Amino acid sequence: MKDPEAIEEKELLREVAPTLFKRVVHSPVEPPAGYHEAFAERLQHRMAAVATPTPKTRVLHVVSWRNMAIAASVAAAVALVLWPKHQAPTALADIQWDEPALMVALEYVDDATLYNSLDLSELHIEPPFVLSEDDAAEYLYPSDFTDFSFP
Amino acid sequence: MDHAHRKIEALIAKPETREKGFNTMVHTYQMPLYAHLRRMLGNHEDADDALQNTFIKAWRALDAFRGDAALYTWLYRIASNEALALLRSRRAHADIAHTHAHTGVHPTPTTGDIESRLAAAIEALPPRQRQVFLLRYYDEMSYDDMSHITDLSTGALKASYFHAVKKVEEHLKAHL
Numbered sequence: 001m002k003d004p005e006a007i008e009e010k011e012l013l014r015e016v017a018p019t020l021f022k023r024v025v026h027s028p029v030e031p032p033a034g035y036h037e038a039f040a041e042r043l044q045h046r047m048a049a050v051a052t053p054t055p056k057t058r059v060l061h062v063v064s065w066r067n068m069a070i071a072a073s074v075a076a077a078v079a080l081v082l083w084p085k086h087q088a089p090t091a092l093a094d095i096q097w098d099e100p101a102l103m104v105a106l107e108y109v110d111d112a113t114l115y116n117s118l119d120l121s122e123l124h125i126e127p128p129f130v131l132s133e134d135d136a137a138e139y140l141y142p143s144d145f146t147d148f149s150f151p
Numbered sequence: 152m153d154h155a156h157r158k159i160e161a162l163i164a165k166p167e168t169r170e171k172g173f174n175t176m177v178h179t180y181q182m183p184l185y186a187h188l189r190r191m192l193g194n195h196e197d198a199d200d201a202l203q204n205t206f207i208k209a210w211r212a213l214d215a216f217r218g219d220a221a222l223y224t225w226l227y228r229i230a231s232n233e234a235l236a237l238l239r240s241r242r243a244h245a246d247i248a249h250t251h252a253h254t255g256v257h258p259t260p261t262t263g264d265i266e267s268r269l270a271a272a273i274e275a276l277p278p279r280q281r282q283v284f285l286l287r288y289y290d291e292m293s294y295d296d297m298s299h300i301t302d303l304s305t306g307a308l309k310a311s312y313f314h315a316v317k318k319v320e321e322h323l324k325a326h327l
Binding site: 002003005006029031032034035036039040043046106 | 174177178181182185186190191195198199200202203207210287288290291292293296326
């Protein structure tokens with residue numbers, strides 16, 4: 001829904017920002033080839049996965065974390081290990097850092113989310129940091145992460 | 152476009168045609184929303200993730216959509232909130248972890264041309280101003296529609312847009 005005034009405004013703004021508005025700039029935002037054609041199908045798969053109930057969904061109540069980056073790393077680590085076990089194609093580590101006790105909800109995990117999360121901290125986790133849900137422990141093995149320790 | 156809007160709204164109003172209406176909505180809006188999210192977030196991966204989240208949330212909230220707002224402003228609102236949340240989380244991550252791995256938007260590196268300089272200038276704007284600038288400059292949206300999307304008054308939007316333009320201009324001048 002284009003607003004004609006917005007189009008005129010670009011011309012009027014020549015005086016305010018002559019460099020920017022000496023010509024209308026349309027910065028390219030082209031996605032990778034075939035992205036839009038395949039989007040609907042990918043969205044359907046994602047929606048189906050999100051709608052699928054447990055065991056793909058794991059909610060961990062995390063307490064006493066030093067900072068959010070560590071919690072993010074744990075979420076990513078858990079998701080990494082959960083992924084092959086539950087054959088989940090992708091997942092999202094949703095960290096609600098506004099809460100006093102961080103809650104990590106693993107609903108749906110994708111590579112970018114996992115590796116970005118892992119990149120955010122160096123995975124130095126030491127006691128007395130604990131996961132309030134013991135289930136998490138069975139999926140976390142120190143051998144999976146060379147600089148990772150778990151209480 | 153108005154006809155398309157009405158057709159989609161009619162389809163999603165009925166349970167038996169809701170899925171068809173949703174699919175039509177995705178087809179109609181995925182490209183403009185992608186462009187908006189890509190400019191907000193600066194890279195394809197985040198834009199793709201935010202776009203998927205936008206439609207998933209829209210699907211879940213279709214029951215709540217009663218046509219009080221135009222369909223496209225409703226979708227832009229969801230998409231913009233997704234983008235703002237992602238930008239805030241990036242900032243929080245950067246503040247806490249002092250990460251050097253992912254500190255902000257990474258515009259497509261087409262250095263040397265005005266488009267890449269503009270992308271960098273937009274990246275330097277605070278998230279809210281960035282949102283306002285993009286909606287007005289690229290999407291050529293009316294202040295009334297922007298008000299529905301952002302919950303800001305038209306006066307505040309005009310002021311925000313003016314300040315954003317000034318900042319973008321100053322950034323461009325400084326980096327010429």
